[in-house]
Amino acid sequence: MENKTYAGIPEKYANIIDSKIVLIPVPYDGTSTWQKGADKGPEAFLEASNNMELYDIETDSEVYKKGIYLTEPVTVNSTPEAMVDAVYQETKRFIKKNKFVTIIGGEHSISIGTIRAFNEVFQNLTVVHIDAHADLRKSYNGSNYNHACALYEASQNTNLIQVGIRSMNVNEKNVMDFDKTYFAHEMAVNDSWMDSALEQMTENVFITFDLDAFDHSILPSTGTPEPGGLLWFETLYFLKQLFKEKNVVGFDIVELCPNISEKSSDFLAAKLYYKMLSYKFYNQETEENYEENYKELKKLGNFLKFNKNNEE
């Protein structure tokens, strides 16, 4: 990675001790089925972040001052299973350090690892899956760890809510919970989906954001672009409500497939990331909830299972 820090922020806001936020890059593209290049996503995302102004007008905040520690990238790619396990271990390691853990992909199969880690630590986890694709196949091309299977495990083990879906295989209907699925063609004509989705969430929420959820007119650089997606402000409005009303415990952003002659997608991804952090931390009360929640978890001994390994 060219970048030493996210967005070129000064080292004093990027060291592991003081940083509240951790950013894990996972440049992986082992199983994509159409356009290759999601392994270049984290690099392009970080490069774009260097060109971003770090005062957020809407929240009147500079969230980078909470500290954003950029980890070494997870580069294990011998098999999809090994990659998922490495992502899981690394995510878990930083959750355990009481960091707000975020991950930039890479293709969507990395989220099998991120969700597995969050679901182990946080009680009654809701996974909000924002994507054009359902990704609910149990296996694809002979593997359970294909990007088309990214949410199957979450559909079995978490309160999964899917938003923006407009492409799926008919067999995925057998797995899909239609009450918790918000299809793009319905969202386009009625915005009541936002309140409905929020009502169905438990307190602890992990967000997995596949960038192809966005309309391809504003984000063309992704492996499998689909027309009819989300636009910028409706997405931010939804996210802002979500961060305000729920305890978002972490998130990942995946499937940036950069194109050297089209930088606006990279920039959108970098800005989306920063907006999500701004929504998470500008409200002091939200932050206190997060601290409270961590103390509760500690009391319940939820971290005990991690004591055996991965201590630094």
Ligand SMILES: [Mn+2]
């Ligand atoms: Mn997708």
